[in-house]
Amino acid sequence: MPTTSPTPHTVEALLRVVERRDSEVAFLKLMVDKLALQLLRARRAQYGRSSEQLDDPQIALIEGAPLYEPPAPKASPKAEAANSPGIDRQLPAHLPRENQVHRPAATDAAHDASGTACGCTACGGRLRQIGADVSEQLEYVPARFKVIRHVRPKLACVSCETIFQAAAPSRPIARGVAGPALLANVLVSKYCDHIPLHRLARIHAREGVCFDPSTYGGWVEQSHALLDPLVAALGRYTLASAKVHGDDTPVPVLDPGRGRTKTGRLWVYVRDDRPAGSAEPPAAWYRYSPNRKGEHPQAHLRDYRGILQADAYGGYAKIYATGRVEEAACWAHARRPFWDMYENQGRVAGSIADQALQRIAALYAIEAEIRGQPPDVRRRARQARAGPLLEELRAWLTGMVGRVSTKSELAKAIGYSLTRWRALTRYRDDGRIEIDNNAAERALRGVALGRGNYLFMGSDAGGERAASIYSLVETAKLNGLDPQAYLREVLMRIADHPINRIDELLPWNIGQRDDEQRLAA
16 A cells, blocks of 8 residues: 655644745746746747847836837838839939830831831821930849850961960969859859859759859869968958957758767957947958867967957856956847846736846947947946946846846846946946947858758868858958959959968958049049
8 A cells, every 4th residue: 555645733834835835836937937938039049030129118117217218209201102203213323224216117108317217107208206205124134154265376486486475364273164253153152142052053054054063162162272361361450459249150060970960160250340430441250160169269369459249158268367358248148038038928018027128228229329439439428328327227136136036037137147247337438349249140140041051061171161251251241342243353363462462352452442443434
């Protein structure tokens, strides 16, 4: 017979049973909340929108009036209908125009000066032009391949019989059939438009140009080797800044012999001081590593001195410990767990998560007003306006610590901010620092899109090639250049370009040269 636990008969025993069961219920509730939050994050990552913008930033807080009052929206005129005559439907002026003249039917009874029949079909008289109606239609001319034949005539002197012949023009790939424009198209298709090489091969095959995907892979490999000095120069420029943004993202990499992929990492370091009023060109430098060990960012930044704005990854700790690099944390990361709880709770107005979001929104409202101002102006505005809000936020978070369970997700979110408070508030006293690390996160969006299309990288060497090409493509985009036009220009020149003047091929220098040529023309 199974034994049953004796039923308590005293009040003290009953109270102990109730307390124990209350503890179990509280623990299970925390577990349910944690699992629900994890499920919400997974669903949002796969199906949800990425925006974390509050629907109503004026919800009242427990303390009274809202901390953040956004400016009243400007009254915008009602959108005009698609067929409204007030809408400008002119096509871009820079596009070439091709005239197609549609003449009415005419007889041969009369002809104009060019010999075109202009006889009236009604009476036989002569037709003369009194005007014309012109309408425009946008057309698409498909990209096309062409073969360039390099012909080098041999010339012989009739007197001394000396033979002369021009030297063969250099090619991006020695003895390769791919020209600079084709190589640029392959690189941009894969690393900017996120088209896998086997799919690109099928696209080209529709034009009657058939190459095996491995041939495209060889072109990418040899282009990477050619562009490597330029990428190194880009890295030197990026790390010459007093402040860089850093982040990383996982990328699946084929692991031969194990029947599955392993997880490599792409690291990015972004130099972009335009929000602080700087006119220096922005740049993004990517690096690949086969894992996420801290030794990799430590190697990337071993000679760097300045400010590193990044997330709370533990591998950066040894970099900060050297004293060469100052830590600047990211308020977007500190905000995110509060947003997840706000979503999980059904966006309840006045909840603790909602209050935290409102307080952080007030800090971002100040940043929106001073974006693009010089560092000194930003520092003074932050100290005067954001400083008091930060102190209130810290006192509020500290007060919440004793009101929530230490094992709850809310306690973890509060602890994340309080333990990194010095790094989170460093931006207040340094106008060069941003409030968040979104510059680096934006630079990794293209990697995430590509990861969803080509599924995995073929090898660690493929990851290094991807890092190099991503560096050039993203930097060209940051500087307002067409990545394909930029890479085409670089590949046309780099084979013969002096290595000690490699900086001339960086995106902003190429763009400046093109602007000067347009002005001269």
